[in-house]
Amino acid sequence: MTEPTLSLEALRQRIDALDNDILRLISExxxxxxxxAEIKAEHEPGAVFYRPEREAQVLRRIMELNQGPLDSEEMARLFREIMSACLALEQPVKVAYLGPEGTFTQQAALKHFGESAISLPMAAIDEVFREVEAGAVNYGVVPVENSTEGVINHTLDSFMDSGLRICGEVVLRIHHHLLVAETTRRDKVSRIYSHPQSFAQCRKWLDAHFPQAERVPVSSNAEAARLVKTEWHSAAIAGDMAAKLYGLAKLAEKIEDRPDNSTRFLIIGNQDVPISGEDKTSLVVAMRNQPGALHGLLEPFHRHQIDMTRLETRPSRTGVWNYVFFIDFKGHREEPRVAAMLEEVQLRAAEVKVLGSYPVGVL
Ligand SMILES: O=C(O)C(=O)C[C@]1(C(=O)O)C=C[C@@H](O)C=C1
Known part of the structure; x- marks a missing residue:
């Protein structure tokens, strides 16, 4: 057995000395x-302090430089919090999210902006849009698609009537737990509350483990958690934030049917984000109702070798049988190859709205 090189006492002294350095460096x-912040305020009227492209670059650089023993994601999360605190010094950032408190959307908001952001729960997706449009908050966070359940239509539809832009994306691994009040026994659970999407994501597990329990859909996972707090015969399917918020115990952990279950959220705001080096663009395109329209729309993507990551169709709501396409692709609208492609699509489409170019989610 090899002897430790330093005693416990000496190691703690070393940690104290390192903490002094870290403290000094974070303050600097x-x-x-x-x-x-002073420079921004001097040069720009209505200065924008939050810079998504710069934050993405800082986090990516840290992940590249990191050599362990902490893993790169863990290290990036620490820097995420340092930047969040720095931004709060410049200007506290206010973020509206699809609530109530304890939802995965709040978790996504904090993952993206860090714990120093002020996060405000809204009752519905269109309320998040409205708060940002009215200037009551700086940004909004809304879910847009889930890897198991597909697209969230409310969010796509809200973009059709809104002038807001997408400033970022964040992908969250969704882990569902079966939560109960502290005194509830497993054999007493006769009712389970959750959001319909979460029921769908845990269907096989529920069929196998709680086939007899009544499944009661509610408006959010956090609401499900709140209800079981006082019901000794009920359980909720919800995530870690809701469990912590309501002090619930986990009867079973990670009960989602697919281990890679994840949800993508969008950050909505009023700013155009410059190139970060690894970006995505989202569009809404309305096509004329004629044969070959979809082929005509897709062809420029293929020719310019642009990687489409999502294509969704929604009714346009302005005429019978008219459809719009929601398209995500890799690249930034200011890159020449993307700009050339967009010009061609504009010629072929009835209408094109660029919802935003933004950094690919880092964390
Ligand atoms: O570089 C900037 O523009 C900053 O304001 C600094 C900083 C940072 O802490 O690194 C803080 C907030 C911005 O969102 C981006 C980066």
Whole structure:
């Protein structure tokens, strides 16, 4: 057995000395951010302090540089919080999310903006849009698609009537747990509350383990968790945030049928985000009702070798049998190859609306 090189006492002294350095360096960094804020405020009327492209670059660089022993995601999360605190010094950022408190959307908001952001729950997706449009908050966070259940139509439809732009995306691994009040026994659970999407994502597990329990759909997972707090014969399917918020125990963990179950959320705001180096663009395209229209729309993507990551169809709501396409692809609208493709699509389509170019989610 090899002897430890330093005693416990000596290691703790070393940690204290390192903490002194870290403290000094974080303070120096925060002072730099304050100066950045002064420059922004001087040069731009209505200065925008939050810079998604810069944040993505900072996090990507840290992940590339990291050599362990902490893994790169863990290290990026630490830097995420440092930047969040620095941004709060520049200007506290207010974020509306699809609530109530304890939902996965709140978790996504905090994952993206860090714990120093002020997050405000809204009752519905269109309320999140309205709060951002009215200027009551700086940004909004809404779910847009789930890997098991598909697209969230409310969010796509809200974009059709809104002038807001997409400033970012965040992907969250969704882990569902079966939660109960502390005194509830497994054999007493006769009713399970959850959001319909979560029931769908855990259907096989529920069929196998609780085939007899009544499944009661409610408006959110957090609402399900709130209900079981006082019902000793009920359980809720919800995530970690809701479990913590309502002090519930986990009867079973990670009960989702697919281990890669994840949800993608969009950050909506009023700004056009510059190129970060690894970006995505989202469009809504209305096509004329004629044969070959879809082929005509897709052809320029193929020719310019642009990687489409999603294509959704929605009724346009402005005429019978008219459809619009929601398209996501890799690349930024200011890249020449993307700009050339967009020009061609514009010629072929009845209407094209660029919802935004934004950094591919880092964390
Ligand atoms: O570089 C900037 O523009 C900053 O304001 C600094 C900083 C950071 O802490 O690194 C903080 C907030 C921005 O969203 C991006 C980066």
């Amino acid at each position: 960094r925060a002072a730099c951010a304050q100066q950045v």
